[in-house]
Amino acid sequence: MTFSSLSHVKLDYPWTAAPLIVSAPMLNIATANLAAAVSLAGGLGFIAGGYDLSHLEKELVDARRLINEVTFKTSYRQQNPPQESPVLPVGVGFLNWGASLETALPLIKTYRPCAIWLFAPKTGADDLLPWVQRIRSESPYNVKIWVQLCCVVDAMECVQKLQPDVLVVQGCDAGGHGYARSASVITLLPEIVDQLDLSRPHKLHRPSIVAAGGIVDGRGVAAAVTLGADGCAMGTRFLASPEAQISKGYQKEILRASDGGVSTVRSTVYDKVRGIYGWPGRFDGRGLINRSYEDILNKVVTEDENRHLYEREKLKGDHGWGSQGRMTTYAGTGVGLIREVLPAGQIVTKTRQDAMKPLQQPSFTARL
């Protein structure tokens, strides 16, 4: 199977190998270090711009430096000398309910990230229209637009109104934020693929598809490709990498936790304890269950008390994490499959190699 024949991915991101492995933009965690390491390993790394873009320029400067330092020595840069390849081979993710387009645009024009990832507009695709139109018309290079979404209706509306280059289809197993009511990738992705195929006679634009949510290893990637994805975005897996900007207490929990369907929960509690109220109503976030959640569930504390206790917990440093701790520990249901911290580049190459095994080996068909 050749994946490049399935989509424009290889043409649009020439340093990548198929199937495409993407590190998701994770607020406060996916900095230049993680994004550059992923792209340098033949994946595509996203810096998290989030909703407050005050740190974004520093991250873009760092990403440019990291890429330039290393790629001069690699075949990618030899084949694509700087003057012919001014595009930064990392992307930037925005949380559109809060991010300012006026702040983002000059940064995009100056640093030329290869892809812009849009997620969580206040209402729907119409909110993203000014972003897509202005980024496309004002960026002096071929920037790609990615939109992450969590249901079939949004996917079709997004394709009709925005013609994105990539749809990131996020299923309910995902760590961090997503729709409170959503399906797993295993049903969501093929339904979107079917709807896109059905609408083809009406000449609806066909974006590439990247699957997200619960994918943490090669088996998950192989499954997503079988369902129709051109690549996969992983968040939780990269939390267990040295390049992730994450405290030791958080990372230890990612390695410790198992049985993600039981040990994690979707909730708005983890926003409330941190005083974050901007997320649109249909969103919540998946994280490991801890005292912040249990105490609200069991009505042991009020929301105010919970928030106060969270502030006190912060003073405990790494000891504030854990099932008896209170620190927010966003993670997807795949958390139980993550058993070691690996360099982000190794996660990319190993995941890709492991994905190819079931897809290519005759033993795969022999089992059927």
Ligand SMILES: Cc1cc2nc3c(=O)[nH]c(=O)nc-3n(C[C@H](O)[C@H](O)[C@H](O)COP(=O)(O)O)c2cc1C
């Ligand atoms: C800690 C954490 C933070 C996240 N922050 C963001 C974010 O800032 N922007 C965004 O678009 N998605 C964010 N996500 C969701 C990811 O884009 C992606 O959908 C998710 O990680 C995929 O599921 P997985 O965690 O099971 O791999 C975050 C996910 C995690 C785990």
